[in-house]
Structure formats: structure tokens, C-alpha cells
Amino acid sequence: MSERGRRRAWAAAALAAAAILAGGCAESRAEAARGMTSGGDPHRGQAAIRKYGCSTCHTIPGIGGPQGLVGPPLTSLGARMYLAGALPNTPENLVRWIRHPQDIRRPNVMPDMGVTEQDGRDIAAYLYTLQ
Numbered sequence: 001m002s003e004r005g006r007r008r009a010w011a012a013a014a015l016a017a018a019a020i021l022a023g024g025c026a027e028s029r030a031e032a033a034r035g036m037t038s039g040g041d042p043h044r045g046q047a048a049i050r051k052y053g054c055s056t057c058h059t060i061p062g063i064g065g066p067q068g069l070v071g072p073p074l075t076s077l078g079a080r081m082y083l084a085g086a087l088p089n090t091p092e093n094l095v096r097w098i099r100h101p102q103d104i105r106r107p108n109v110m111p112d113m114g115v116t117e118q119d120g121r122d123i124a125a126y127l128y129t130l131q
Contacts, residue, residue: 026129029078029128029129030042030043030125030129032128033124033125033126033128033129034125036091036124036128037091037095037121037122037125037128038091038121039121040091040095040118040120040121040122040123040124040125040126041121041122041125042122042125042126042128042129043126044119044122044125045122045123045124045127046062046063046126047122048115048119048122048123048126049063049123049126050063050064050065051119052113052115052119052123053113054123055067055068056068056070057069057070057071057109057110058070058071058072058073058074059073059074059075060073060074060075060127060130061074061130062126062130070109071109071110074127074130075130076130076131077089077094077127077128077130078127078128078129078130078131079131083097084097084101084104084105084108084110086104086105087104091124091128094124094127094128095117095120095124097110098115098120098123098124099112099117099120100112
């Protein structure tokens with residue numbers, strides 16, 4: 001990534017974090033997450049997280065069922081600076097990571113689950129509500 005691209009990614013991440021942190025209530029965080037993820041829906045994201053079994057490997061607040069310990073806990077994901085220890089935490093990077101983790105960083109234990117573009121945006125929107 002070029003220096004300009006890195007600066008743009010950091011700026012986007014900073015704006016995204018500020019927008020979510022500024023929202024004091026859950027609905028304002030959800031609205032900010034919708035805007036950041038180009039139409040992702042946090043409520044549909046909860047259902048998609050269950051559908052793809054994300055909590056089998058991750059601890060995810062607000063998602064019932066197993067709370068896995070294979071992957072990192074996804075608590076406060078919206079406030080993190082990096083994803084997977086390497087990518088700036090931007091909506092585009094998060095959707096890419098959710099959909100195609102093996103294309104981004106090999107080897108890693110997160111499998112490609114066949115997540116659709118819309119489901120990826122919805123999952124990202126839900127995760128960005130987590131503060």
C-alpha cells in the first residue's frame with residue numbers, strides 16, 4: 001500500500017472510530033455503523049454471525065450460544081486500531097477479512113466461510129457497534 005493509501009486508511013479508521021464513540025446510545029452506534037459499512041445492518045449482522053457460526057471460535061457480545069476461544073474475542077472491535085494484527089481497522093478491511101481471511105494473511109486459522117458481500121457488511125456493522 002502506498003503512503004497516501006496508508007494515510008487514507010488511517011483517516012478512515014479514525015473517523016469511523018470517532019463516529020461510533022460519539023454515539024452514546026446503541027441506536028446512534030447502529031446508525032453510524034450502517035453509514036460506515038455502506039448499508040450494513042447490525043441487526044441482520046447478528047443473524048449472519050449465528051448463521052456462519054462465528055461464535056464457535058470467537059467470543060462475541062450479544063450473540064448467544066458457544067463462546068469460542070480459538071479466535072480472539074471480538075469485544076470492543078469498533079475501538080481497535082488493527083484487524084488480525086496487521087490491517088488498519090477500516091470498514092473495507094473488516095469486510096475483506098470477514099469474507100476472505102485466507103487471501104489476506106496466510107497461514108491463519110480463520111477459514112473462508114463463503115460469506116456473501118451483504119452478510120460481510122452486516123457482520124461488520126454489528127461488530128462496529130461493539131464498544
